[in-house]
Amino acid sequence: MCAESKKATTPTTVMSASDVQVNLETFYLIWLDAAVNVTDENIESQKLLRASINYLEIFDNDEKCENYIQSLSVHDRVVLIVSGRFGQFIVPRIHPLRQLSAVYVYCMNKTEHLQWTNRFQKVNGVFVKLKDLIDQIQFDQKKRNTNQTNEELPFNIFNSTNAQERSSTGMNGQFVHSQVLIDCLLGMQSTTTLKNELVAICEKAYKGNSAVLGTLREFKQSYSFDRAIWWYTRDSFLYRILNKALREQNIDLLFLLRFIISDMKQQLKKYQCSSRLKLYRGQLMSVDELEMLKNSRGQLISINSFLSTSVKQEVAYNFLMDSIHADDTARVLFEIVVDPKVGDIKPFANVRLLSYFPQEEEVLIMLGSIFKLGSFNCNSDQVWIIQMTLCHEDDHELKFVIEQMKKNHDYTNSEKSHLSFCSVLFEMGKYDHAVKYLCNLLNELSSDHEDIARCYDMLGDVARKKDKLDLGLEWYSKSLKTKTKKSVTNNNPEIGKSYVNISRIHRKKSNLDLAMEALKNALRIFERAYDDEHLDMADCLNSMGYIYMEQKKPERAMDCFQKALTIDEKHFTACHARLGILHNSLADAHRGLQKYEKSLEHANTALKIFGKSLPTRHHHVGWSFEIMGNVYEEKKEFVEALKHFRKAESNYCSTLPTNHRYVACIKKSIERVSKQIK
Template sequence: MTLPSYYSVSNTCDKNFDIFSLIWLDGNTNAKEVRDTEQKLRSIINQVQKFADIEPCQKYIKERSTKERLIIIVSGRLGREIVPSIHNLRQVISIYVYCLDKEGNEKWSSQYKKVKAVVVKLDELLCRIKDDHKIEEIVEQPLSINIFTTSTGVGTSTTGFNGQFVFFQVLIDCLLRVKYTEADRKELIHRCKQQYEGNTVEINNIREFEMDYSPVKALWWYTRETFFYKMINAVLRNQDIHLMFLFRGCIYDILHQLEAKQANMPLKVYRSQTISNDELETLKQCCDQFISVNSFFSTSTNYQQAISFINFSYGVDNLQKVLFEIDADPRMSSTKPFADISSCSEYGDDSEVLFMLGSIFRLNDINRSRDDEYWIISMNFCSDEEHELKYVLVDIKEQFMSEETNLRTLGTVLWKMGKLDLAEKYFVRMLEEIPSDDPLVMDLYQDLGQLTSQMGCYDQSIQWHQKSLILKNQNKLTSITNPNEASISIGKFIEGNSIK
């Protein structure tokens, strides 16, 4: 497949952007059973690193960011040596001891809370990791939110709390209005295959998605344990705008399915989460303020299930267990629907209620639970219409999206957000997609001239302004009816605007 030239300039995807990785430490990692099992493990957690010796493994683990989440498989002998030194690291969330002596290894490992299991059979190891990882993806995902603080007044700075809040809402609205094209779909498939290269299970899932996806299956794909769910959540959490752009067709389909299944009565829903002390402190300071969630927000009407997820995670230094309790009234759902998606789900008994990307909540209060085991964060689902940002959002949307929303609109929004490189890429992308005689070409030349000047790329800026001037003069020439006047104008045009 030949890709358009903008594929190379808009590749913002970090190949290993998912926070979850699996590390397998065993002196015999090249054994056939290990190699065969690796593919099965990659169907659960895509990134798998194997080590035969403690020292490089330990170094690798300690060098990982605290934002990463590592699942460790270790042999009994090597586990005795390495577990004490890595157990309290934030990035290590689960440890599995795969060995021959179950009883002997249970004795030393019982003092380490993160050791989830000691197993002697590979099938048991795979099943346990798969079951545990379903919960890890809920409680261990970093909470990605924007905050609107009414105490500081209504602000539109792109760097402040309020500016981030406003422009994320505008960005999502803009993305969902931009027409989705076949080129976008092909690039999305291309990026997914890049991300899961060598993972035969997920490559097969991607091919199925490529052949069989349709708008009515969006929620079904979202609930499946495949690349789709993992990748779209990672993209939203990391605010990877270009991949959000490529996924926008699927996001649009999920929105419309949620609208069709919108809850018709008030619900109380719950979500377990592990957050840092700093994140908890930030939320405490924002009581009675508004937050927007930068991803789809999965909750459950089943209180006991939510509590069981909290019990799954272990409290360690600098981490807090929290339970979100949310009161959601469908009358507040003007643009961000929420719905029970059990009927669409591959797991129909999960009692899952999904909130649309960018949903807004009022943070009421934060208190300790009665047994003092976790924090309870009480929130109410809010409408876009009831908070102080209403008029700012309306003004900005009218400013940027009063006419047809296209790639130029998106570039302009990103420009306003201070994301100049991305703005340039979408202006160029649009130039490559529209005919050379489209009236928007001159506007895009002028936009690029001003933008690249602001970026400090003055030579490029001059080139874009020259292209705009040439096109402007060409348009003038076509409107001239006097032959003598045309002859003089052509001479001046050639003399003053020749570009090699």
């Protein structure tokens, strides 16, 4: 999977130019016309249009075109050029789609097609001259790029009450992970090759687009850390790809773009506003997003992009009223109070002296800033006015969770930052990305580097999570061999950890005797190295508990789990995911002893913890629901059992491979209980 090597002379690129097969920007230009590639004029026009919207797809079949548009994310935006003949059939079908931003009809008979286009708000014009069409699209797109109200505003909500029941109002785990991911990226060292790698990616994506390639050459030659905001505020490729990468959490692009993010943060800190301000931001939002915010009054919201605001209410309001919105969207004006004196906050600054457009009174707020949602009011223009206040870093209960994750991953240590980044990706469930970056790191490290064994451990962790047990055992065994070779004593706890990992593989392969033997080896090492309250002792006890459960010895298992929980509670905050996992284990053990109410109590405690520490869709959440389903089934409450099994299935299917044994097991449980209900 990964090739070990001597110290690489150049870093291995994790995203190469050959990987670029997708649109790096939000906007798609789609041209549907039977003659789209027939005339030289049309072909030449495509080059001109790409200067405004780079990503161009052409179709001569309306069904294929419609299917393509529907396949795009609701966060993407489509500008459609369509012939009059195709337009009168496809526009009524796709007009309600959130993806569709604007339609331009190109035809031979303007009068004929004005009759039906007048009914559709998103049709921006009917044209018989190609030059007029191109001029209008270029004008409108420049306006769309300037008016940011129609761009998706990526956010996460942390709901501190009934988190797991109110998952529709925000995924608390995603809130935490989005914070940790950005902090981790900012903690990593920026190398001199990052800009060149980014440029290579962009050259591939913008191939044939002379206008953008010219700007790209300028960026390559003249970018410097003190001009990051100048480049970001310019209407260029950088603003568009950074915003989309942040919105989609495109790990590979963010890894390359981290030097831009870091430079912008330093500029914002240097020019930090010194007084309290009221700022304004106009935003088009889907009705569902607005409802999500309304259901979360008083809660916390993190904005996962740089937030552009105005000190002038009328500027933000006019931009908002100038934007076209469909029936499924709403106009929102955010009134934002920011005060630099309230404590440790993410930076914000008036970027007049830094911006490409110095005449604008724009205040830019740092990516990942956390706000508290205040009042909601709808005015006579049907604009929702939402008040928010910028929170300082100690102003919310998530501080403890985030600080604990920083401690666990140690991503403030620049020397370990790459390994910490992989660890964060693993915690987020982005296993394929974790493997990619671990392999990249292995290729860069010397053969005797101290982090080699840790890379092997993490690769084993990923393989185990993906149920690739033989591969996991191979990685863990390589780690054990590496640690043993380097160790000079027989009480090295790192060797004990390898035995614990190996035992987990043997247990999953039902080799319980081998698993217990490995744990005994680990326990002997830990007893020599630690006192009785070390976390490694808790891990060992936890693993022993799992084996006792499989050996149908729930009482012994419960004793191990309880001892492990007692240790963990001394090291972690009350909402750390590790505690949730142990509560699930205790729930399972109590079920084995037919102590059903105690089992449900522990499973519910686990869900409350996961609601604050994991994404709503996570296999640990699924495990909680599965345990509860098993309890209700044993109590003959089959309707409740089915409800919880289906919740478990939803979590497993969205986070695990389709052939994972958890998925197969839960489907059998659903089938079994469904028969009882019939």
